[in-house]
Amino acid sequence: MKRVLIPSTFTADEKNRFLRDYKIGMIARACATFGVNEVIVYFDKDPMFESHGLGKHIIKVLKYLRTPPYLRKYLFPLERELSTVGVVHPVIMPSHAPEFFGLRVREGYAVSDGLVDLGFNKKSRVSGARKGSVVTVNLDNMSIVKPRDYMGYDCSYFNKPLNKLMDSIDGVMIGTSKYGSNIKSVKLPVNNYNLIFGSAYRGLKELGVLNKCNLVINAVPNQLVKTVRTEEAIFYTLAVINVLK
Numbered sequence: 001m002k003r004v005l006i007p008s009t010f011t012a013d014e015k016n017r018f019l020r021d022y023k024i025g026m027i028a029r030a031c032a033t034f035g036v037n038e039v040i041v042y043f044d045k046d047p048m049f050e051s052h053g054l055g056k057h058i059i060k061v062l063k064y065l066r067t068p069p070y071l072r073k074y075l076f077p078l079e080r081e082l083s084t085v086g087v088v089h090p091v092i093m094p095s096h097a098p099e100f101f102g103l104r105v106r107e108g109y110a111v112s113d114g115l116v117d118l119g120f121n122k123k124s125r126v127s128g129a130r131k132g133s134v135v136t137v138n139l140d141n142m143s144i145v146k147p148r149d150y151m152g153y154d155c156s157y158f159n160k161p162l163n164k165l166m167d168s169i170d171g172v173m174i175g176t177s178k179y180g181s182n183i184k185s186v187k188l189p190v191n192n193y194n195l196i197f198g199s200a201y202r203g204l205k206e207l208g209v210l211n212k213c214n215l216v217i218n219a220v221p222n223q224l225v226k227t228v229r230t231e232e233a234i235f236y237t238l239a240v241i242n243v244l245k
Contacts, residue, residue: 001192002036007044007199008055019083025088026231028065031153034238040157055157062155068096070119074109095152104139166212175204175213183240185218190245197230199207212213
């Protein structure tokens with residue numbers, strides 16, 4: 001299990017809705033590229049912003065991008081909140097085009113009992129599918145299965161602060177900070193870890209959780225810019241871990 005933990009204020013420094021969604025799209029691309037299993041957005045209280053609303057919007061966009069395009073019409077009714085998501089670069093992950101990744105499973109929506117839209121020209125007969133459910137179907141025998149291969153990330157919103165989230169999940173806690181150790185000098189876990197990121201306004205030191213981390217790493221030692229943005233840090237960190245593991 002690989003998780004990425006980001007604050008609800010991740011997009012708070014962007015006033016433009018298009019740029020906000022673009023930044024969320026960068027998170028989606030990074031997590032899909034490096035096979036992150038789950039993205040959790042934690043509540044980061046800030047008197048200047050409606051942090052819960054920001055966090056829930058991040059989750060909505062991440063879920064939209066994770067969903068196969070042919071299923072979005074069922075799961076995401078037309079609404080203004082998603083009207084700017086078109087600025088995001090396409091994210092073609094296994095859930096969107098499983099055949100490209102050599103998978104013989106496909107996600108579908110049951111339009112009625114036993115009849116599933118799998119993105120083909122015709123609806124498919126799948127025994128056991130209940131109307132209104134999203135199912136994963138084995139294309140060889142048209143049966144409902146649990147996906148065993150990576151199809152894309154899950155995502156959820158945690159409406160409490162980061163320290164509470166860290167107490168509620170398992171795995172190695174890896175904090176990311178400019179105060180951390182050079183990523184090349186530490187032994188990184190192969191799996192079952194949580195990568196924890198702060199916001200543009202509060203790093204993990206300011207959030208008071210550095211002492212709760214098993215490791216604190218710096219993926220950009222000797223950086224020659226004043227600040228590394230969260231979406232950049234996620235890409236950098238996942239890329240380096242992918243090479244070092």
